[in-house]
Amino acid sequence: MPHDTSLIATIAAGLVLAFAFGFLATRLRLPPLVGYLLAGVVIGPFTPGFVGDIGLAGQLAEIGVILLMFGVGLHFSVRDLMAVRGIAIPGAIGQIATATAIGLAMTLYWDWSLGAGLVFGLSLSVASTVVLLRALEQRNALQSSEGRIAIGWLIVEDLAMVLALVLLPALADVLGGSTRALTGQVAPTDMLAAFGLTFAKVALFVALALVFGTRIVPWLLTQVARTGSRELFTLAVLATALGIAYGSAALFGVSFALGAFFAGVILSESELSHKAGADSLPLQDAFAVLFFVSVGMLFDPSIVMREPLAVLAVLAVILVGKSVAAFVIVLAFGYPARTALTVSAALAQIGEFSFILAGLGIALGLLPTEGRDLILAGALLSITLNPLTFAGIGPIMAWLEKQPRLLALLESRHRRRAAAVSSGPVPSTLENHAILIGFGRVGSTIGRELHRHGTSLVVIEHEHRLLAPLVEQGIPVIEGDASLPRTLESAGLHRARLLVIAIPDGFQARRVLEIARAARPDLDVVVRAHSEPEMERLESMGVGLAVMGERELAVRMLSYACASLGVAETPRPGTAAPLPAELR
Numbered sequence: 001m002p003h004d005t006s007l008i009a010t011i012a013a014g015l016v017l018a019f020a021f022g023f024l025a026t027r028l029r030l031p032p033l034v035g036y037l038l039a040g041v042v043i044g045p046f047t048p049g050f051v052g053d054i055g056l057a058g059q060l061a062e063i064g065v066i067l068l069m070f071g072v073g074l075h076f077s078v079r080d081l082m083a084v085r086g087i088a089i090p091g092a093i094g095q096i097a098t099a100t101a102i103g104l105a106m107t108l109y110w111d112w113s114l115g116a117g118l119v120f121g122l123s124l125s126v127a128s129t130v131v132l133l134r135a136l137e138q139r140n141a142l143q144s145s146e147g148r149i150a151i152g153w154l155i156v157e158d159l160a161m162v163l164a165l166v167l168l169p170a171l172a173d174v175l176g177g178s179t180r181a182l183t184g185q186v187a188p189t190d191m192l193a194a195f196g197l198t199f200a201k202v203a204l205f206v207a208l209a210l211v212f213g214t215r216i217v218p219w220l221l222t223q224v225a226r227t228g229s230r231e232l233f234t235l236a237v238l239a240t241a242l243g244i245a246y247g248s249a250a251l252f253g254v255s256f257a258l259g260a261f262f263a264g265v266i267l268s269e270s271e272l273s274h275k276a277g278a279d280s281l282p283l284q285d286a287f288a289v290l291f292f293v294s295v296g297m298l299f300d301p302s303i304v305m306r307e308p309l310a311v312l313a314v315l316a317v318i319l320v321g322k323s324v325a326a327f328v329i330v331l332a333f334g335y336p337a338r339t340a341l342t343v344s345a346a347l348a349q350i351g352e353f354s355f356i357l358a359g360l361g362i363a364l365g366l367l368p369t370e371g372r373d374l375i376l377a378g379a380l381l382s383i384t385l386n387p388l389t390f391a392g393i394g395p396i397m398a399w400l401e402k403q404p405r406l407l408a409l410l411e412s413r414h415r416r417r418a419a420a421v422s423s424g425p426v427p428s429t430l431e432n433h434a435i436l437i438g439f440g441r442v443g444s445t446i447g448r449e450l451h452r453h454g455t456s457l458v459v460i461e462h463e464h465r466l467l468a469p470l471v472e473q474g475i476p477v478i479e480g481d482a483s484l485p486r487t488l489e490s491a492g493l494h495r496a497r498l499l500v501i502a503i504p505d506g507f508q509a510r511r512v513l514e515i516a517r518a519a520r521p522d523l524d525v526v527v528r529a530h531s532e533p534e535m536e537r538l539e540s541m542g543v544g545l546a547v548m549g550e551r552e553l554a555v556r557m558l559s560y561a562c563a564s565l566g567v568a569e570t571p572r573p574g575t576a577a578p579l580p581a582e583l584r
Contacts, residue, residue: 040296
């Protein structure tokens with residue numbers, strides 16, 4: 001029986017090609033997001049062969065936006081933001097202003113309108129949540145100081161872009177566009193009236209969401225969870241995300257993105273937030289892929305040949321302009337050079353919010369299609385090159401280490417701040433001591449026990465706020481980057497008996513171990529690992545003990561089980577010893 005299968009064909013072709021190109025991208029050590037965008041290019045109208053339905057793809061993309069923003073809201077934590085608010089808020093605002101100003105200057109040179117330049121600059125200023133989180137996860141740096149700063153920075157950027165999505169329709173006519181394409185009506189010409197009406201609607205929606213939503217939705221999901229039906233709970237989560245997103249647009253005139261974001265915020269502090277995120281993740285991932293495929297369908301690859309200089313200029317803004325701005329801002333707030341380099345590398349790309357802003361700019365008649373193509377080209381290239389920006393951190397730091405005057409100039413504020421809290425130089429008479437690198441959740445537990453047992457201890461930590469309590473207890477501390485030889489030397493590496501590496505960044509941990517091994521091959525080392533392959537690499541480097549949470553837990557449980565069953569157990573090198581007799 002004949003029937004229309006354009007929806008099925010678009011979804012099938014998009015997912016199949018996204019899988020193929022995404023897998024190929026990962027084999028080439030590129031983010032799979034590059035493959036998803038290329039899959040869209042292949043089924044788009046600008047390349048030969050099968051052409052997907054752009055209209056249907058656009059609606060699928062809207063669902064992807066809703067689920068992406070729901071995920072952002074679900075992982076939004078006021079506490080995490082407050083912990084790094086001193087740098088994340090001014091840093092994100094400063095970088096957005098810098099990138100927007102550069103983009104605006106470029107478009108004015110190209111004789112674009114003010115509105116086009118504003119949308120274009122904003123699109124280049126915001127990094128991709130997906131790419132940044134994936135890059136930090138691959139480096140085990142989500143819980144590191146750099147990771148927390150980058151995530152807090154990104155949260156502020158996301159909030160700023162949500163505000164931009166709300167305000168752009170209200171300002172479209174003032175900036176030279178039109179709201180006819182969105183609402184069928186011309187927006188108020190009075191700018192103050194537009195602002196007032198927009199903020200009134202948003203304020204009413206936010207008030208209802210936070211006052212009533214935070215009480216009703218968690219209660220409702222709790223009742224659903226008590227039924228024990230997994231599919232019903234998943235349906236409740238999706239109904240919440242899509243229902244609030246659509247209701248906010250239909251009743252309050254705000255964007256789907258804002259509604260979905262607050263749907264996630266409503267659930268973020270709930271006891272069921274992790275379950276909601278886990279249950280909705282597969283569908284969120286699937287529609288996020290379709291979102292990127294639909295974006296790729298809109299990209300005209302001929303822009304690279306037609307406007308190569310413009311594409312290079314856009315890429316320069318993303319890779320150089322944004323990175324330099326972030327680097328300078330982080331240094332200005334008194335952080336070390338490695339932290340500044342890591343944050344700037346994490347933000348040297350653009351992604352989903354850039355696509356959303358570009359799409360809205362075109363719908364409002366503000367941004368020409370050429371601007372969207374340039375933004376897409378910049379996204380594709382910056383995401384592809386992002387792993388190289390991270391790979392460049394080590395060589396740049398090695399070069400800076402050979403330029404002590406330049407490094408001292410760059411870190412002058414950091415070193416002044418470190419001197420203010422420093423316990424003074426490590427005594428030259430200190431011998432057979434332990435050097436503890438990292439004083440976070442793991443390191444602080446180790447450090448407190450060592451100190452309680454009277455062990456001589458030196459702590460190396462680059463998180464300023466963690467050092468003051470140690471100084472008060474009389475523990476020698478060094479605020480700095482442990483992956484620099486001079487930092488380990490100043491901690492008395494040649495006189496130490498034990499090195500404890502408790503930092504969450506696996507790449508930096510291996511760098512510290514390499515430096516320590518080069519200077520003291522005989523030094524006993526215990527190091528924190530995050531995966532089985534990393535455990536094997538560390539053990540091959542001759543560490544006394546490499547510890548990974550899941551593995552050590554399994555070994556301890558096995559030891560107890562063997563003791564209970566009367567089975568003899570032979571400890572393996574690099575594993576935890578059996579439980580003491582008194583604990584069995």
